[in-house]
């Protein structure tokens with residue numbers, strides 16, 4: 027697979043997922059009968075992603091930091107801190123409203139998590155490709171989430187997602203920059219596209235389950 031072939035397919039996978047995520051999120055969040063309970067049930071598995079990324083990034087940094095330009099190591103540490111902070115700020119809102127904070131992998135996220143762990147074992151850029159697809163796919167849902175949280179009286183959660191939106195922009199750009207600089211061999215491109223394809227299949231299923239049409243509709 028040439029570099030050009032990699033980027034063409036990789037960007038298409040991200041675009042397909044963004045389209046699907048936007049479509050599902052709009053159907054769920056714009057529902058006029060949406061309740062706060064529907065929202066908290068959809069948010070809980072997303073909260074798990076935040077803390078899961080702290081462990082993926084810590085493994086990524088400890089296994090591969092010597093292979094990366096130093097500023098990327100610093101940036102990955104900032105990325106890891108951001109994810110811990112996202113887990114904290116979402117969890118506080120969940121607790122305040124009487125919901126439990128996830129502390130083990132929800133069933134719906136199991137395959138997604140196993141793929142990240144498998145990708146981490148392959149080489150220094152494979153997991154970066156996987157989470158770049160995963161993180162980028164959620165970007166078009168941010169404004170839908172923020173506006174509708176506000177619409178149904180969840181101002182605090184809207185502010186939390188405004189902060190997350192800003193950080194995610196940095197994470198998505200960071201992933202692409204690392205791939206551009208450090209994914210240099212045919213073998214790495216092969217591994218990265220393997221991960222991106224598998225993630226696409228999984229995220230399609232995931233969006234269908236967390237953004238199932240609410241009961242109240």
Ligand SMILES: [Fe+2]
Pocket residue numbers: 076108109112190
């Ligand atoms: Fe996050």
Ligand SMILES: [Fe+2]
Pocket residue numbers: 109161193194197
């Ligand atoms: Fe992120």
